[in-house]
Amino acid sequence: MKSISKAVISRLPRYYRYLGELKEEGIERISSGDLSERMHVTASQIRQDLNNFGGFGQQGYGYNVSYLYDEIGKILNLDKDHSMVIIGAGHLGQAIANYANFEKRGFKVIALFDKNPEVIGKIVRNVEVLDIDGLENYLNNNKIDIVALTLPKEQATKIADTLVACGIKAIWNFAHTDLELPDDVIVENVHLSESLMKLAYNYGEIENR
Amino acid sequence: MKSISKAVISRLPRYYRYLGELKEEGIERISSGDLSERMHVTASQIRQDLNNFGGFGQQGYGYNVSYLYDEIGKILNLDKDHSMVIIGAGHLGQAIANYANFEKRGFKVIALFDKNPEVIGKIVRNVEVLDIDGLENYLNNNKIDIVALTLPKEQATKIADTLVACGIKAIWNFAHTDLELPDDVIVENVHLSESLMKLAYNYGEIENR
DNA sequence: TAGATTGTTAATCGATTAACAATC
DNA sequence: TAGATTGTTAATCGATTAACAATC
Structure with missing residues (x-):
């Protein structure tokens, strides 16, 4: 397995924070385009970053907020004590x-x-x-x-x-x-x-x- | 004047810290090669970084610790309150x-x-x-x-x-x-x-x- | 099905490293 | 002067952005 670059890792906690906020707002799904506007990063970067860990989205739909939040949490080991x-x-x-x-x-x-x-x-x-x-x-x-x-x-x-x-x-x-x-x-x-x-x-x- | 990249700026405080330590140890001059060993970065990067702000060194001699420390301090605005x-x-x-x-x-x-x-x-x-x-x-x-x-x-x-x-x-x-x-x-x-x-x-x- | 949006490849951009001529 | 080491240009590497075919 090729290792993930530091730059990508350092962005994950920020994605996690924004997804947590979206969850709290009751938003169920989000596209890389919409998330990119909120976070002031390119949609391309969001998709590239996430695809280092697998395909979390769905064409034509976007990303399920709650699911993606949990997945990033797992990547960051936040599911463990x-x-x-x-x-x-x-x-x-x-x-x-x-x-x-x-x-x-x-x-x-x-x-x-x-x-x-x-x-x-x-x-x-x-x-x-x-x-x-x-x-x-x-x-x-x-x-x-x-x-x-x-x-x-x-x-x-x-x-x-x-x-x-x-x-x-x-x-x-x-x-x-x-x-x-x-x-x-x-x-x-x-x-x-x-x-x-x-x-x-x-x-x-x-x-x- | 072309603006300095974020990556360079974020390294300046660390150079400043190491130069401060060298000063305290009473070391008067240092080459990019020696500093590179201490800091675990390449000598090339040190020279490139510093040359964004001017030529602080001298061929065949290296850098004067105290002078370079002060110069980086000025760049970082540490000479002002x-x-x-x-x-x-x-x-x-x-x-x-x-x-x-x-x-x-x-x-x-x-x-x-x-x-x-x-x-x-x-x-x-x-x-x-x-x-x-x-x-x-x-x-x-x-x-x-x-x-x-x-x-x-x-x-x-x-x-x-x-x-x-x-x-x-x-x-x-x-x-x-x-x-x-x-x-x-x-x-x-x-x-x-x-x-x-x-x-x-x-x-x-x-x-x- | 048609539209939307991903996953992914290719192109660009920027940052790091290597090399070496200039020079102290 | 000879050796050391910078300043700087060129080469490499990696990261970001753009583009688009795949697909839901």
């Missing part, structure tokens, strides 16, 4: 723990960790903040799918090695650094400062024209 | 307000807004949380460069229109929706749920191989 641990219980860690929609999609936060005694023991959305010293032991005794790293880069690098040693395969990295880990460990980076710099560049350009 | 207002003083809003490094780069949070009486009046990093009802008046009387939207999508859409009406040209959008705004308003999206879905897809692929 994912246990998640958050390391770093500062505002960012707590923001993620509190975000209800993740749980709706099967992402279940089952523990937070921190080294700060002031937050250890605190309950965030029914989940206790545990002492980081117990992390290794915890990981060895619980099946964890995803670890979110919401702590400063100095600590993130070291903790990431521990995670890999404990067999963690998926890391959601908010620390401002690139983790250098083995190939079979997936890292998804959220670099907020880089996002903000892009914004600074782009609005600077607008001002000068 | 940017006043920022955060709307939504929940955990995510507070996380951003608290992030010290932004201030180092010239991004100054000068107000937070919320509609929740329990947080209004609270001081976050020397900045007061104000009542959202006073937003329009505030924007009309203060020069604000960037507004961060860290609130639910239902509210974000409405607030975004207010922002545009008040002349805001740069929005850092954390709400899970695409804001439909005039062309001269720059929106930089941070869609955390889409990032998490990409991670779910990718580590699912690893498991199946």
Whole structure:
């Protein structure tokens, strides 16, 4: 099976979001042309993207919204549950723990960790903040799918090695650094400062024209 | 002047980060070849990217780290101050307000807004949380460069229109929706749920191989 | 059936990589 | 000067768009 390009994957969650909205609006079917207008992408791209995974539509009819929504959900593994641990219980860690929609999609936060005694023991959305010293032991005794790293880069690098040693395969990295880990460990980076710099560049350009 | 491609812009902050690290390590010069090894990109791409903005290097020598760092900073507008207002003083809003490094780069949070009486009046990093009802008046009387939207999508859409009406040209959008705004308003999206879905897809692929 | 719209191939466009002459 | 490394042009690769036959 030829692997799917990164560009395609990165568009799937957006399709999923729009289809969810269409579903909520009670719309049963949609053509690539109509969806293209809503999403401001070409109809060609929508059809090409979807056909990487199979023929979800029907000639002369279009796509069944509910069916396509479910299918994209399956592709994105949203039909399975994912246990998640958050390391770093500062505002960012707590923001993620509190975000209800993740749980709706099967992402279940089952523990937070921190080294700060002031937050250890605190309950965030029914989940206790545990002492980081117990992390290794915890990981060895619980099946964890995803670890979110919401702590400063100095600590993130070291903790990431521990995670890999404990067999963690998926890391959601908010620390401002690139983790250098083995190939079979997936890292998804959220670099907020880089996002903000892009914004600074782009609005600077607008001002000068 | 031909405009620079999005792909190039999105790589600049990462170059900037690596150059900052090199500076801290006390390294004075670096060749595209050496930088390419550190960053895991091709030397060709580095040279192509940089030459969109001018010749920053010198044949036979490479690039002066400190000089290149400053030049990329200028391109990204980091040599200017940017006043920022955060709307939504929940955990995510507070996380951003608290992030010290932004201030180092010239991004100054000068107000937070919320509609929740329990947080209004609270001081976050020397900045007061104000009542959202006073937003329009505030924007009309203060020069604000960037507004961060860290609130639910239902509210974000409405607030975004207010922002545009008040002349805001740069929005850092954390709400899970695409804001439909005039062309001269720059929106930089941070869609955390889409990032998490990409991670779910990718580590699912690893498991199946 | 006729119209609509997909699935898919072919054409275009843009971005990345390779190569090398220029030059420090 | 000789070696190193850039700046830049040319070649390749991949992604997007256009076109249309297949088919519901």
